Amino acid sequence: MTYDFEAMLQTIKDKQWSLADIDWDAPGAETMTDELRAKMRPFMADLVWIEHVGARGFASLATKAPTPVVKEIYEYFHAEEQKHANAELALMKRWGMLDEDGQMPEPNINVKMAIKVLDTYGDNLPLTGLAALIPLLECALDGALVKFLLDEVSDPVCHEVFRHINSDEARHITVDFQVLELIGAGPLHKTLIESASLLHPQVVLGLIVVFVPLINKMRDNIVAMGLSEQKLYNAVKRYSSIGGRGEFTRRLPAYHVLRTQASMVINRSHPYHRFLADPLVKVTSFVPARLLGRPQAWVDEVTHEPIAS
Amino acid sequence: MRIVDGEGWRDVDLDGLRVGVWMPAAEAVRIVPAVTARARSVKVFQDAPVWVAPVPVRIPTVARLHLRLTVRDTWTRRLLTPGRFGGRDVIVSRSYYRALQRSNCKLITWPVYAVVTQGVRTAEGIEHRVDVLITPDPVRKALAA
Numbered sequence A: 001m002t003y004d005f006e007a008m009l010q011t012i013k014d015k016q017w018s019l020a021d022i023d024w025d026a027p028g029a030e031t032m033t034d035e036l037r038a039k040m041r042p043f044m045a046d047l048v049w050i051e052h053v054g055a056r057g058f059a060s061l062a063t064k065a066p067t068p069v070v071k072e073i074y075e076y077f078h079a080e081e082q083k084h085a086n087a088e089l090a091l092m093k094r095w096g097m098l099d100e101d102g103q104m105p106e107p108n109i110n111v112k113m114a115i116k117v118l119d120t121y122g123d124n125l126p127l128t129g130l131a132a133l134i135p136l137l138e139c140a141l142d143g144a145l146v147k148f149l150l151d152e153v154s155d156p157v158c159h160e161v162f163r164h165i166n167s168d169e170a171r172h173i174t175v176d177f178q179v180l181e182l183i184g185a186g187p188l189h190k191t192l193i194e195s196a197s198l199l200h201p202q203v204v205l206g207l208i209v210v211f212v213p214l215i216n217k218m219r220d221n222i223v224a225m226g227l228s229e230q231k232l233y234n235a236v237k238r239y240s241s242i243g244g245r246g247e248f249t250r251r252l253p254a255y256h257v258l259r260t261q262a263s264m265v266i267n268r269s270h271p272y273h274r275f276l277a278d279p280l281v282k283v284t285s286f287v288p289a290r291l292l293g294r295p296q297a298w299v300d301e302v303t304h305e306p307i308a309s
Numbered sequence B: 001m002r003i004v005d006g007e008g009w010r011d012v013d014l015d016g017l018r019v020g021v022w023m024p025a026a027e028a029v030r031i032v033p034a035v036t037a038r039a040r041s042v043k044v045f046q047d048a049p050v051w052v053a054p055v056p057v058r059i060p061t062v063a064r065l066h067l068r069l070t071v072r073d074t075w076t077r078r079l080l081t082p083g084r085f086g087g088r089d090v091i092v093s094r095s096y097y098r099a100l101q102r103s104n105c106k107l108i109t110w111p112v113y114a115v116v117t118q119g120v121r122t123a124e125g126i127e128h129r130v131d132v133l134i135t136p137d138p139v140r141k142a143l144a145a
Helices: A005-014 A034-064 A068-094 A109-124 A127-152 A156-184 A188-197 A201-225 A229-245 A253-266 A271-284 B025-038 B060-070 B074-079 B096-100 B137-144
Strands: B002-004 B018-021 B041-045 B051-053 B090-092 B105-108 B112-116 B119-122 B127-129 B132-134
Touching (some): A005 A156, A127 A156, A188 A253, B018 B025, B060 B090
Parallel strands (some): B041 B105
Antiparallel strands (some): B119 B127
C-alpha cells in the first residue's frame, strides 16, 4: 500500500506550534547550576548548529522532492528544523548561556566547512544521498543527543519544548523513511544511475573531508560530556531497523553506505577512527576560516525572539 | 491588526505602519513596490515564487537573468527562484526585486500556518507582528468568519 503523504501534510499543518506558546520566564531556570551551565553550553551550541544545518539540508531536499506534496512537507520540515534551532537558542538565553548581545555561538571550523559544502553542492546532490543522510542524523539527534539533554536537565520548560520537538522529529523520521521507500520502489536502473552520480570525485571528497571529521568531533565531544556510547549504538540500530523493515529502502546503495559508516562511527576501536576520522579532525583544525568565505545569508536567520516586529 | 483584501489596501493610510503582504506571488509583484514606498516596514509572506521580468516576455531565461542582475544576495535569489513544480508564467515588473531589497522590506518564505490577533505565525516558530495584513479577499473572509 502506498503511503498517504497528503494526510501527513495535513497532520503537520495541524500540529504547528510557536515559540510564543512557551512561557520562557516560567520557574525552573534556577535548576541550571553554574556547573551544569558550563558543561551544557558547548553541547547546546552544537545542537543549535546541527538543527540549523539540518534545516538547510531540508531546503535542498525540497528542490529535489519527487512530488509537489513531498516538496511542501520538506518546506515545512525546513521551517521546523529552524524552529528547533530558534527554540534551543531561546533555552540557551533562558539559561544565561548567550553573550550580552544574544548572538548565536560561533560554529567550529567543521560546521563552517559543512555550511560551505551545503551552500556549494547541497542543491546539486542527488536525492538518494541527502534523503538517506538526513534520517541518520535525525535518529542520532532524537535517539541520543536529546535523550542525553533531558537526562541532564530538569528544567520543566526544557522538557515542554522537547515534547514539541520530539513530536515533530517523529514525523520527520516517518516521512524520511517513506520517501526512501518511494525512491527505492522506482526503477532499479534509475536508482543506480542516481547513486553513481554521487560518485563525482569532488562530491565524494567533499563529503569525506567535511562530514567525517564533523561527526567525529561531535561524537567525541558529546561522549566526553557523559553521553553513553550505548545511546549512540541504539540510535544507529534504529536507523538500520526502520530502514530494514521497508520493502524497497534496502535497494538504495546510499542507505547501505551510510549504515556501514554509522556503525564504524559508534565503534571507537574500529580502524576507521585511527586511519581516517582522527587524522581528518586534526588536519581540518588547521583550515583557516577565512578561506571559506562568507556563508550565505540563511546562517543569520536564527533568533531566540518569539515575536518579530 | 487590520486585515484588508488585495485591492482594499489602496484606501488605507499605510504611513508609519507595519504591513504584511500575504498574497499569491503574481499579485504581490504588482502591489509590493507601492506598499513599500508608503509603509514603515513591510513583510512579504511568499508561498511560492514566480518568474519576474522587466519586459513582457514568455521566456524564463530573461527572468532568470533579471533576477541574477537585480538581486545581489545569493540566498535571496534562491528564495525567489521558482522550483521545478512552479509555474512557467512570467510576470512583468521592473520594481518588485528592488522593492524587496529596500531596507524597510523583508521577504519571508516560511510557510504561514496561522493568522492571530496581532500578526502572522510562520512555521519557523516566530510570530510576525504587523498593523495591517493585505491578503486575498477569500482569505480575509475566512479569517473574519
